[in-house]
Amino acid sequence: MTASAPIVTMIVPGRDIAAFAPSALDSLRAQTEPRWRAVLIDDGSTDATGALFAAASDADPRFRVVRHEASRGLGAARNVGLDLVDTRFVGFLDGDDELTPDALDRLTRTLDASGSDFVAGAYVRLRPTGDAYSPGRVQPWVAAATDPARLATTLAQHPRAVSNIVAWSKVSRTDFWQDLRFPEGVAYEDQVVAQQMYTRARAFDVIPDVVVRWRVRPDGTSITQGKDQLPVLRDYLAALRGGIRVLQDAGHPAAVTARLDLILAMDLPSLLEIAAVHDDPAYAAEVEAFIDDLRALPEFPTASPDAAIAAALSW
Numbered sequence: 001m002t003a004s005a006p007i008v009t010m011i012v013p014g015r016d017i018a019a020f021a022p023s024a025l026d027s028l029r030a031q032t033e034p035r036w037r038a039v040l041i042d043d044g045s046t047d048a049t050g051a052l053f054a055a056a057s058d059a060d061p062r063f064r065v066v067r068h069e070a071s072r073g074l075g076a077a078r079n080v081g082l083d084l085v086d087t088r089f090v091g092f093l094d095g096d097d098e099l100t101p102d103a104l105d106r107l108t109r110t111l112d113a114s115g116s117d118f119v120a121g122a123y124v125r126l127r128p129t130g131d132a133y134s135p136g137r138v139q140p141w142v143a144a145a146t147d148p149a150r151l152a153t154t155l156a157q158h159p160r161a162v163s164n165i166v167a168w169s170k171v172s173r174t175d176f177w178q179d180l181r182f183p184e185g186v187a188y189e190d191q192v193v194a195q196q197m198y199t200r201a202r203a204f205d206v207i208p209d210v211v212v213r214w215r216v217r218p219d220g221t222s223i224t225q226g227k228d229q230l231p232v233l234r235d236y237l238a239a240l241r242g243g244i245r246v247l248q249d250a251g252h253p254a255a256v257t258a259r260l261d262l263i264l265a266m267d268l269p270s271l272l273e274i275a276a277v278h279d280d281p282a283y284a285a286e287v288e289a290f291i292d293d294l295r296a297l298p299e300f301p302t303a304s305p306d307a308a309i310a311a312a313l314s315w
Contacts, residue, residue, distance in 0.1 A: 092170075142164060237290045
């Protein structure tokens with residue numbers, strides 16, 4: 001391998017993100033580890049996203065563009081990208097987020113040192129402040145999953161790792177994805193996959209370094225900001241149920257309890273707040289049915305949600 005041969009491929013899907021894509025692309029160009037490739041997937045955009053991706057590819061051969069004429073969703077876009085990877089490592093970056101400058105260096109060096117299947121880093125929210133965006137602090141559930149650093153750990157040794165459920169805070173060995181793909185046609189496609197990663201890994205690493213700044217859009221158009229919509233709620237609850245089921249089927253009750261702790265502290269309060277004022281009674285019915293399912297879990301009596309998490313949501 002030559003010094004310039006790529007070692008990691010970043011899969012970057014996006015749809016109608018022209019306002020944010022330049023920052024994501026710049027964060028790749030700014031990496032202290034230059035041996036990367038990026039598969040930019042324009043998922044049926046109707047704005048200038050495709051043109052921005054094409055311009056990046058024209059200027060830098062490390063970028064490759066794939067275009068979907070109609071949107072197929074994040075799961076399908078990531079799966080298309082996975083089929084194109086030929087480097088040792090692979091990671092994901094949503095096209096409206098940003099990598100920190102040494103993210104790829106830190107993540108790939110950690111995997112080289114540990115021999116683990118994947119490494120998960122910390123992340124912060126990137127919130128609008130006037131005409132700019134400012135990063136917040138590492139939230140307590142992210143810190144619980146990633147701090148302190150642990151190399152070659154397992155879910156049995158570190159059950160609280162399951163609090164880090166996003167696709168884009170991790171870099172993996174590419175062969176780890178041989179029999180693993182994202183569900184398609186649903187929102188929150190990364191939650192079940194994250195739990196499959198933890199339960200399937202021979203070993204994984206966690207590091208407290210902030211590797212991604214996750215953008216909170218001021219217009220509320222991201223999927224994670226749309227939980228007041230009934231179809232989005234149903235996908236969200238299905239993902240939560242599915243992730244718990246993966247952990248149960250793999251025989252990790254402590255990880256189920258850790259997941260319950262976070263759901264009860266962070267997810268349920270906001271869902272109940274929306275349900276209380278939602279104009280469709282089906283919304284409250286879905287939330288109540290989900291609560292009943294949680295109460296029926298054998299791990300439910302051992303759950304102990306942290307009341308401080310609710311206050312941290314404003315960070």
